[in-house]
Amino acid sequence: MRAIALHEDVIVVESALWRTTCTILRSGDEGFVIDSPVLPEELEILPAVLEQSGFRLSGLLATHADWDHLLARLAFPGAALGVAETTAARLRAEPGAAQRELREFDERFYISRPAPLSLGSVEALAVPGYCGLGENELELHPTGGHTVDGMAVWAPWLSLLVCGDYLSPVEIPTPAAGIDLYLDTLTRLEPLVAEASHVVPGHGGVIEREKARKVLYEDRAYLEDLRRDGEGASLPAGRRDSEQRRRHAENVAGRPGR
Numbered sequence: 091m092r093a094i095a096l097h098e099d100v101i102v103v104e105s106a107l108w109r110t111t112c113t114i115l116r117s118g119d120e121g122f123v124i125d126s127p128v129l130p131e132e133l134e135i136l137p138a139v140l141e142q143s144g145f146r147l148s149g150l151l152a153t154h155a156d157w158d159h160l161l162a163r164l165a166f167p168g169a170a171l172g173v174a175e176t177t178a179a180r181l182r183a184e185p186g187a188a189q190r191e192l193r194e195f196d197e198r199f200y201i202s203r204p205a206p207l208s209l210g211s212v213e214a215l216a217v218p219g220y221c222g223l224g225e226n227e228l229e230l231h232p233t234g235g236h237t238v239d240g241m242a243v244w245a246p247w248l249s250l251l252v253c254g255d256y257l258s259p260v261e262i263p264t265p266a267a268g269i270d271l272y273l274d275t276l277t278r279l280e281p282l283v284a285e286a287s288h289v290v291p292g293h294g295g296v297i298e299r300e301k302a303r304k305v306l307y308e309d310r311a312y313l314e315d316l317r318r319d320g321e322g323a324s325l326p327a328g329r330r331d332s333e334q335r336r337r338h339a340e341n342v343a344g345r346p347g348r
């Protein structure tokens with residue numbers, strides 16, 4: 091796991107697995123943890139990462155309901171979890187799905203965890219909307235296309251965008267909820283990216299504005315290609331390894347993965 095201090099009030103943790111990101115944000119004496127690393131050792135040291143930086147935890151946020159982004163409750167079992175209304179609806183519609191998928195993953199890789207995942211009290215947040223953090227306010231913007239649910243978190247005072255599973259420099263788009271919805275989300279993210287100093291995608295670590303803009307254009311081109319040419323769509327440069335080609339084949343088959 092890597093942890094980088096992007097700012098005195100921002101730490102981004104990157105899981106050794108899938109380069110899944112977890113963003114720790116502070117304003118005044120409040121702190122939020124957005125999404126989560128995946129491996130048990132990484133979750134175990136997360137409270138110490140906050141403590142060493144003098145961050146006090148006030149709550150957890152998750153960008154969407156895919157299980158690999160929901161694990162922060164394993165590190166902070168007492169904390170409340172805030173999600174978009176769309177994500178709360180998905181969690182209600184698929185009770186136990188995240189826990190089941192986590193269990194299947196753990197069984198596959200012989201991973202044991204000290205406790206099972208419980209999501210506790212899930213607070214549904216209005217999106218688009220605002221969410222107070224200390225002396226500041228986060229803007230919540232709807233995302234959809236990768237999954238049916240989700241939100242991007244924009245911290246205007248930091249020019250920081252935490253966007254969930256979009257704009258990844260390491261993964262091609264997986265439009266499980268539809269290419270049109272995904273393209274709409276890219277259009278909504280574009281003005282935020284234009285103002286951002288940094289973007290934290292769900293996988294692949296922190297990127298700067300110019301890189302995020304490049305990924306956005308490449309993802310749009312890929313999705314338009316995918317719709318027109320299917321299998322013949324060309325994958326973005328730097329995202330053509332065997333795993334991304336496998337994900338592309340799933341997209342073509344109409345079964346995009348996680």
Ligand SMILES: [Zn+2]
Pocket residue numbers: 156158159255292293348
């Ligand atoms: Zn993900």
